[in-house]
Amino acid sequence: MATAEDVxxxxxxxxxxxxxxxxxxxxxxxxRRGEVHALLGENGAGKSTLIKILTGAYTPDGxxxxxxGQPVSFTTPQxxxxxxxxxxYQEVNLLPNMTVSDNLFIGRQPSAFGMVNRSATDAxxxxxxxxxxxxxxxxxxxxxxxxxxxxxxxxxxxxxxxGKVLILDEPTASLDRHEVxxxxxxxxxxxxxxxxxxxxxxxxxxVFELSDRVTVLRxxxxxxxxxxxxxxxxxxxxxxxxxxxxxxxxxxxxxxxDGGDVLMSVRQxxxxxxxxxxxxxxxxxxxxxxxxxxxxGRTEMARLMFGIDVADNGALHIDGESRVVRSAREAVSLGFxxxxxxxxxxxxxxxxxxxxxxxxxxxxxxxxxxALNRDEQLEIAGNFIEALDIRTASAELPVKLLSxxxxxxxxxxxxxxxxxxxLILDEPTRGIDVGAHAEIVRMISRLREDxxxxxxxxxxxxxxxxxxxxxxVMRDRALVAELRGADITPSRIVQAIAGQGVENVA
Amino acid sequence: MNPRYRPLAATTLIFIVAYxxxxxxxxxMWSTRVLGNFLTDNAFLGIAAVGxxxxxxxxxxxxxxxxxxxxxxxxSAVLITKLGLHPLLAFAIVLFVAxxxxxxxxxxxxxxxxxPFIVTLAGMFMARGVxxxxxxxxxxxxxxxxxxxxxxxxxxxxxxRLSVIGLLMLLVFLVGGVIxxxxxxxxxxxxxxxxxxxxxxxxxxxxxxxxxxxxxxSFLGGLAGIVYSLYTSSGYPLAAVGMELDAIAAVVIGGxxxxxxxxxxxxxxxxxxxxxxxxxxxxxxxxxxxxWTKIAIGLLLFMFILLQKLVFSAQGRRTRLQKVPA
Numbered sequence: 001m002a003t004a005e006d007v008x009x010x011x012x013x014x015x016x017x018x019x020x021x022x023x024x025x026x027x028x029x030x031x032r033r034g035e036v037h038a039l040l041g042e043n044g045a046g047k048s049t050l051i052k053i054l055t056g057a058y059t060p061d062g063x064x065x066x067x068x069g070q071p072v073s074f075t076t077p078q079x080x081x082x083x084x085x086x087x088x089y090q091e092v093n094l095l096p097n098m099t100v101s102d103n104l105f106i107g108r109q110p111s112a113f114g115m116v117n118r119s120a121t122d123a124x125x126x127x128x129x130x131x132x133x134x135x136x137x138x139x140x141x142x143x144x145x146x147x148x149x150x151x152x153x154x155x156x157x158x159x160x161x162x163g164k165v166l167i168l169d170e171p172t173a174s175l176d177r178h179e180v181x182x183x184x185x186x187x188x189x190x191x192x193x194x195x196x197x198x199x200x201x202x203x204x205x206x207v208f209e210l211s212d213r214v215t216v217l218r219x220x221x222x223x224x225x226x227x228x229x230x231x232x233x234x235x236x237x238x239x240x241x242x243x244x245x246x247x248x249x250x251x252x253x254x255x256x257x258d259g260g261d262v263l264m265s266v267r268q269x270x271x272x273x274x275x276x277x278x279x280x281x282x283x284x285x286x287x288x289x290x291x292x293x294x295x296x297g298r299t300e301m302a303r304l305m306f307g308i309d310v311a312d313n314g315a316l317h318i319d320g321e322s323r324v325v326r327s328a329r330e331a332v333s334l335g336f337x338x339x340x341x342x343x344x345x346x347x348x349x350x351x352x353x354x355x356x357x358x359x360x361x362x363x364x365x366x367x368x369x370x371a372l373n374r375d376e377q378l379e380i381a382g383n384f385i386e387a388l389d390i391r392t393a394s395a396e397l398p399v400k401l402l403s404x405x406x407x408x409x410x411x412x413x414x415x416x417x418x419x420x421x422x423l424i425l426d427e428p429t430r431g432i433d434v435g436a437h438a439e440i441v442r443m444i445s446r447l448r449e450d451x452x453x454x455x456x457x458x459x460x461x462x463x464x465x466x467x468x469x470x471x472x473v474m475r476d477r478a479l480v481a482e483l484r485g486a487d488i489t490p491s492r493i494v495q496a497i498a499g500q501g502v503e504n505v506a
Numbered sequence: 507m508n509p510r511y512r513p514l515a516a517t518t519l520i521f522i523v524a525y526x527x528x529x530x531x532x533x534x535m536w537s538t539r540v541l542g543n544f545l546t547d548n549a550f551l552g553i554a555a556v557g558x559x560x561x562x563x564x565x566x567x568x569x570x571x572x573x574x575x576x577x578x579x580x581x582s583a584v585l586i587t588k589l590g591l592h593p594l595l596a597f598a599i600v601l602f603v604a605x606x607x608x609x610x611x612x613x614x615x616x617x618x619x620x621x622p623f624i625v626t627l628a629g630m631f632m633a634r635g636v637x638x639x640x641x642x643x644x645x646x647x648x649x650x651x652x653x654x655x656x657x658x659x660x661x662x663x664x665x666x667r668l669s670v671i672g673l674l675m676l677l678v679f680l681v682g683g684v685i686x687x688x689x690x691x692x693x694x695x696x697x698x699x700x701x702x703x704x705x706x707x708x709x710x711x712x713x714x715x716x717x718x719x720x721x722x723x724s725f726l727g728g729l730a731g732i733v734y735s736l737y738t739s740s741g742y743p744l745a746a747v748g749m750e751l752d753a754i755a756a757v758v759i760g761g762x763x764x765x766x767x768x769x770x771x772x773x774x775x776x777x778x779x780x781x782x783x784x785x786x787x788x789x790x791x792x793x794x795x796x797x798w799t800k801i802a803i804g805l806l807l808f809m810f811i812l813l814q815k816l817v818f819s820a821q822g823r824r825t826r827l828q829k830v831p832a
Binding site: 109118 | 694
């Protein structure tokens, strides 16, 4: 068992501030030789910021880092690498156009008189990969191999270069079951060789299967750091979502849960590698809350419903008729709207004005030959700015200058302008301040009363409980529970996410 | 065969078939005389195209090559005829100026994070402008050294002449091939073209490599300008206008991916030769407008871009299929 002397890398009081947002607040963490340390937390918890500090991509605003007892500071990933900290990112950060041996040894190839000795490089590459049980053609381009093999090459490279601490940032996100097992075998071998391994994942099963110790971050704080043996699944989910399970039983939302007509019903809808087949009905005048950890398939489900991804299994009925929604454009013509999770990347057009951002979906629906003139646009935008209380100096202000909450309202206004029947909101309250948060929650309830069907994905359990008529829970890419009525409580949801003691009510 | 070699194989095959067709129509095209002239007439384009190959493999583009060729020619002419320098000294100065010019563009691309398209477009105007300030007219170079070089050739069996500049082009291709495929610097060039972010994370000296690539491109542009001045025995500020596009066309027809990361120096040689073949055919025919060359090159270029698209999307599909769980 690892002891205090085995600590390889130790960080104390790590603080990182971006503008007026504090991403990490005094986080302590230590990694030990021969130990797999899982780092958990929802989006925005500060995991990636912490990793970037430990690998030299960011410089901390406070705190100290010690490597084998010596204080260190690094400003580039290369420096961290040279000191012994290697990282493998989720999207393999290698060169797909070059050979496997180039990828392992670029810049370090054995050479004479300026000429690279290719056969010696290839032989070295084969020797290195043999340690990982990999016998492949090292002269073939990396892109000709599967993601799993690319991942192993990336690990081999990081271990070769660094050899003390290996950070794996969601290495299993795009691997299948068999490949994950192979990867775990390799991680266990490296652990036995005495590396400190940091493992970031969203899959709780994998945490229990592989890790010795777990650290959970939430909102930039360290919630706790425990040996895995001291934890159960519910305890872990509770740490991640920060639920005090005694309170918060608000009771179900008023109104008849099964009252409205069925707007959309899906039967065994799924997409290989994305979402397992699931059944769900969505009625007019109800909010279906979707709970689940990041990576549980909640966003993927929404993408299927909106036609961004096309299902390869099952059927989708809209107003009782079988339909295939092949594109977002088709979904919009059916009266659907979708506010994505990452509004900066997928949602807003930062340089366009508030007015332009609001009318764009409506204009797309009208077609380009029925252009709205400027006065019409201003009137529509003005109405929504007033109705949703969007705080902006003028309708002509670029949207990127607005606060997060107001940007969110602009996106909401954009879809409401198309007069939708069905809205999907993915994490509508992420990263916005408390006041705006409450307003968005009120707005969701108001839209439900107006007869819209809504699907709202959120990590905030209190929030889901407060507005949902029904709650579905996703875990490991499958819909695992449907809660209604008195069952809609944070504690029931946490249990369902953790997969303990909940029978499928649906 | 590795699918990456397909565009190169296709180019080579097309060249052989096209040449065979030309010979069937004009049997006299099958002679070392024609081959020798191929090399001589396209020497400056070939040399510049080697530089363009490096730039394009690294994921960049160099629009200034033609202007650098013009500037190098004019500068050589001015240094030799107006200042009375020996041509070899003049060449050394020209090559130094050209390399520094390219290094400057590379530095701007790397440090200011301006896209190569914009930086080299500015470079194109600057080089062409400087050349035109040096002189408005064509300056004839009448020097013993030039006469000697022009008269030197290696007599091929069959009466063809392998001129000094033709030989120089072959040498540049050879050295370029070794640098691209056998050295660390070469692997850095491919790495940049593959993914500059990954390359930086993997410890590739991105700044040095970028600067060196554009310096090399302009160095070869300068060398092409010197060759052009030897070929025409003059320096003219409006020489080789638009040649950068011919060079880029030769690179792409030679199987190099315009988005970077894949390519072969040898392919560029075939690309240059294919352009030369079309020109020679038009000369033999005698009735066709020389603009047909452009049309033929345009069609070839389009065909090759299409071919690459097909090859690479087929590759992508295969990689995705491998990911599907067993």
